[in-house]
Amino acid sequence: MRNADLREIRALSLFRDMDEDHFARLMRGAYHHSFPPQMTLIEEGRPADFLHIVTDGAVELFAGWNGRETTMAVVRPVSAFILAACINDAPYLMSARTLVGSRIVMIPGTDIRDSFANDAGFAQAIVRELARYYRSVVRHTKDLKLRSSKERLAAYLLKHSRNVEAPEFDLPIEKRLLASYLGMTPENLSRALKGLRDDGVTVEGHKVRIGDPARLTALARPTTLIDGPDRSGSVEDGPSPRIAAS
């Protein structure tokens, strides 16, 4: 594994407080692979053999049932995913596929479980990480249960705008993916975007401009109890953690 990669991974909150030896051992057992776009990395229901970390690219977490499919999250570098299944040595609840060409670190679950049993710093980091994930899913669920699709969309746009710190931005993901994440059909997303014109939102291709933030805010009524600030697990938002971590 490249040293730069190692440094990046080491800088992750998950590994930052880990004992140096343990970290080195963990990395020795790890693989670092490149994958083409649209490559399935994980199938839900399979045993959780590896903890995965995206170091480059983007990964979609999704779930299916009875022929239907829904996007649960998009994971950007540098972050880990499916930690919970791995810790519990339980089957994955979500599938994962690359959205674009991506590099992924894979650490054997047994190694993770060993380290977490022997390294208090690591155990604590995992706790904090899991707590963040948990809260992030709770927020997503609240979003789904409490807001209409138009409100969810408005809240999403505001959040992204806040994260990139600009009233005008490119949508970071395909619209059909965003639709799936927000729990609606692509058709409905298209209409919802048009519906937001009355609230000062202009859309051209993937360019979005929030012309009247106050107005959109009145519609979305954002709150940290649903919309953040933690970012993990949510669909795509702003300055890569890489920047924060380096």
Place this chain on the structure above:
Amino acid sequence: MRNADLREIRALSLFRDMDEDHFARLMRGAYHHSFPPQMTLIEEGRPADFLHIVTDGAVELFAGWNGRETTMAVVRPVSAFILAACINDAPYLMSARTLVGSRIVMIPGTDIRDSFANDAGFAQAIVRELARYYRSVVRHTKDLKLRSSKERLAAYLLKHSRNVEAPEFDLPIEKRLLASYLGMTPENLSRALKGLRDDGVTVEGHKVRIGDPARLTALARPTTLIDGPDRSGSVEDGPSPRIAAS
């Protein structure tokens, strides 16, 4: 605190592996109170001062936004709730209220955080607990995003039937609560229940009989990746953990 209570709490997976001294110290700082029905214990948005454990009764976790409200889970004895907020020293994402008269142990968050920093066994138990919570919310979200309300209801009935190990049972919670948990209105739940008559389900008051499990299964298509087997965080199901833990 009564010794019987202490023993019950100690038997929780969260505290089982904890150092004896640490546990004793934790319990010394804890309060054990009785609360009347419909008493709000926690308001979302407030700082997470205490870890709560229900030792008797039942507690609803719910969330609100913009005048709407939704049930996220019902917690039965003996289990802890809002662990994640507590660990992160972050605001509660959910409110909590007693459904019936309940006894609640409250442990100061600072004590929890101390113990978790100093007791490896405790830290590991927390990890496992959080991972379970996380997976449980992910399942709930998948349920919401992938199934129709009728399918969710069917799956819920099957799951509960499996948990109580009987084709006939009493609904463990009020229907309006169940409706809210399942993400529908009480009116719609009522109609959905009637709609399941075609699938062999008979309802009288809170008595439910699954006449044709095969048929209901064909509709609900239950899967462990959505419906269990872990129970934590879900709405009400079957033999109290107290039995398992004693």
Place this chain on the structure above:
DNA sequence: GGCGGGAGTTGATTCAGGTCAAATAAGCCG
């Protein structure tokens, strides 16, 4: 530059599920 294919849009229509209002049914308490 022309072609092929997927993404996105649009329109027409359907349907699940929500809303509103009123009628019952169940509890609960004095």
Place this chain on the structure above:
DNA sequence: CGGCTTATTTGACCTGAATCAACTCCCGCC
């Protein structure tokens, strides 16, 4: 037991969102 309050059901109606189908656009590729 009777009276009240709150849950549940029912009916009528409405609406948000899904579906189906056609069409356009964009983009990569030959």
